[in-house]
Amino acid sequence: MKHVLPSLECLIRTDYSMIHLSNLSELEGAQHEAIGVPIFLENGQGRYGLLQLETASKLLDQSCVMDVAVVNIDDSLQSITQAFRVAPLAIVERNGKPVGYISSSDVIEATLQAFRHLEAFFSTTLETLNPDVAITLINEEGHVAVWTSGAEHIFSIRRDEIIGKPASDFFQVDRLQSLRTLKTGESAHKMQHRPRHDMFVLINSNPITLDDQIIGAVAAESDLTTQMRLHQELLQMTTKVHHLQKEVAMLSPSSDPFQHIKGTSKTIKNSIDTIRKISTTKATVLIQGKSGTGKELFAKGIHDSREGSSAPYIAINCGAIPAALFESELFGYERGAFSGADPKGKKGKVELASGGTLFLDEIGEMPLEMQVKLLRVLQERSYFPVGGTQLKRTDCRIIAATNRNLEQMIAEGSFREDLYYRLNVVSIEIPSLRERKEDIYELTQSFLQEFSLIYGRHIQSIAPDVFEDLLLYDWPGNIRELRNTIERLVIFSTDGEIRREYLPDNIYSGDKHIPVSNPMSYNLDIMKMDGAKFQAELDKFERNLLLQALASANGNKLSIAKQLGISRATLYNKLKRLNL
Ligand SMILES: Nc1ncnc2c1ncn2[C@@H]1O[C@H](COP(=O)(O)OP(=O)(O)OP(=O)(O)O)[C@@H](O)[C@H]1O
Structure with missing residues (x-):
């Protein structure tokens, strides 16, 4: 916003007289032609004075000469305020030569005008933002400085009622995120928040800093209360029509392959747009x-x-196949290729995917020696089955997926760079759920419908604190x-209402929270447990531990297996059994 302030050049005045100190006597007693404009004295060595007389008659009285500061034409307006400590006018020099002067009153006026511009820009910008978003700003003392019409609407408090007053007069201090941000200096991003008991908002907030000091806090809050109510209503409506939709869908299946x-x-949306484009080609x-x-x-x-959907789609999980079996799984084998093999030979996944797609999940787990062979398939579209001498050709499209950082694996020597570039003809990054929490509503709704049908539960409402x-x-x-x-919530809600206490312990943030790191804190009566209940409790505990391990290793299963000292296959079996 610096450009709002005028440059020094715009404020220079040239209506002045400059007289050398040695010529001072010329002015004495005379009505000098320059009277009426400021008269500066110079000593020829870069020092200037300002005559404070209306006439030059009392000129030789030294007390009438005021020291004057010198500023450079390239100085910024902010940097010259010091100059006015000595006199209300300051000489402006270019390349060491005076070119005019500036006055403190002109600078004040220009600054005030710039402030007015800024205020107009600022308030129009705020009001141009989405009216469903409340922008609020509190100053260092916690008093409300900005309150947009979005805020008036969401909180039902008029601007003239709240501006300049302590925010804590209107909201409980512990419920007001901007006060917390002001105190701690921490930002909040897409945080679910309840400024009042009856309200749910999603909030972004930031401290405002100037010269490394926190001088206020700004918060942007979007109201979710209506959205939540609408979702409740929508949920009821959609459950009712879902059976019908299913039947219609069966009669005329949707033509959109990305509907799921x-x-x-x-x-x-960006990711979906990208794959729509990708899908028109057969690129890897x-x-x-x-x-x-x-x-x-x-x-x-x-x-x-x-x-x-009628073409073959063959998916394999590269992390779940033992290295020794990889080649035969992928390329198949000829009869008698090795002992223990099917005597008739076996088709590999590449051949099975012919005319369709081979999906290589967890490609980062593929052994290095297999990576070379896959590269050949990608480059030459041909391969040898295990024990075979005849080259086979393939026309399948290959889609690979990974949750590992392949570039880092290349640097570590565990993934081939040439294969990476072959696979990476077109690439797409799917965002984590924590980066798109706004999708939670729609996903929840969709899964609720799915599971309410599977388990025959008619879900009528979800308690807002579940969201x-x-x-x-x-x-x-x-x-x-x-x-x-x-799925768990639907199973638990036998009376049609999804309640917060049905949430698993690691998600439930209320007071029944059981720290998963301390199994002894489970309040279970072991004497009343049968075998199935005992196993279920063990599974629950193991599931929580694995979820924590997945989170801390960023989903990298290989490193989790190593850390826990179990084989990759054991880990995969556990994850599968526990539905992870
Ligand atoms: N955008 C979405 N809409 C609806 N369901 C989804 C969406 N994304 C994922 N799912 C569901 O979440 C589950 C996990 O998805 P998927 O198996 O495709 O994940 P993945 O990234 O391949 O996982 P992994 O890396 O562990 O193999 C599936 O049941 C899938 O149907």
Whole structure:
């Protein structure tokens, strides 16, 4: 906003007289032609004075000469305020020569004018923002300095009632995020928040700093209360029509191959737009994203979109295949290729995917020696089955996915760079759920419908604090974890209402929270447990531990297996059994 202030050059005045000290006597007693404009004296060595007389008659009285500061034409307006400590006018020099003077009153006027501009820009900008968003700003003392019409609307407090007053007169201090931000200096991003008991908002807030000092806090809050109520209503409505929709869908299946990918956040929309474009070609695709973000769902969408749902879609999880069996799994083997093999030989996944798609999930786990062979398939579209001498050709499209950082793996020597570039012809990054929490509503709704049908439960309402917890939680297991959570909620809600206490302990933020790190704190009566209940409790505990491990290792299963001292296959079996 510096450009709002005028430059020094714009404020220079040239209506002045400059007289050398040695010529001072010329003025004495005379009505000097320059009277009426400021008269500066110079001594020829860069020092100036200002005559404070209306006439030059009392000129030789030294007390009439005031010291004057010198500023440079290139100085900024902010930097010259010091100059006015000595006199209300200051000489302006260019290359050491005086070119005019500036006056403190001109600078004050220009600054005030700039302030008015800034105020107009600022208030119009704030009011141009989405009217459903409240922008509020509190100053260092915690008094309200800005209160937009969005804030008037959301909080039902008029601007003239609140501006200049302590924010704490209107809200409980511990409920007001901007006061917390002012105190701690911490920013908040997409945080679920309840400024009042009857209200749910999603908030972003930032401290305002000037010269390393916090001078206030700004908060942007969007009201979710209506959204939540609407979602409740929508939920009831959609459950009612869902049976009908299913029947209609069966009669005329949707032509949109990406219909199963739910979410309207900007990030997910961008990802969907990208795959729509990718899908028109047969290019190899690399899908990156954390575990459970929907990489396979995207891969299937790409396949359905171009190859069609009737073409073969073969998915393999590279992390789950022992290294020794990899080649035969992928390329098949000829009869008698090795002992223990099917004597008739076996087709590999590449051949099975012919005319369709081969989806290589967790490509980062593929052994290095297999990476060379896959590279050949990508480059030459041909391969040898194990024990075979005849080259086979393939026309399948390859889609690979990973939750690992392949570039880092290349640097560490565990992933081939040439394969990476071959796979990365087109790549897409699926955002984690924590980066698009606004999708939680739609996803929850969609999973509720799905599971209410599967379990025959007619869900009528969700307690608002359930969403509060769902939005607060960090979702290390991403959408897969959300889906499992919703399944659990549907199973528990026998009376049609989803309650907060049905949430798993790691998501529930209320007072029944049980720290998973301390198994002894489980309040269970072991004597009353049968075998099934005992196993269920063990599973619950193991599931929580694995979720924590997944979160701390950023979904990297190989490093979790190493850390826990179990094989990768054991870890995969556990994750599968526990629905993770
Ligand atoms: N945008 C979405 N809309 C609806 N369901 C989704 C979405 N994304 C993921 N899911 C569901 O979440 C679950 C996990 O998705 P998926 O298996 O595709 O994730 P992934 O990234 O391939 O996981 P991993 O890396 O662990 O293999 C699936 O049940 C999938 O249907």
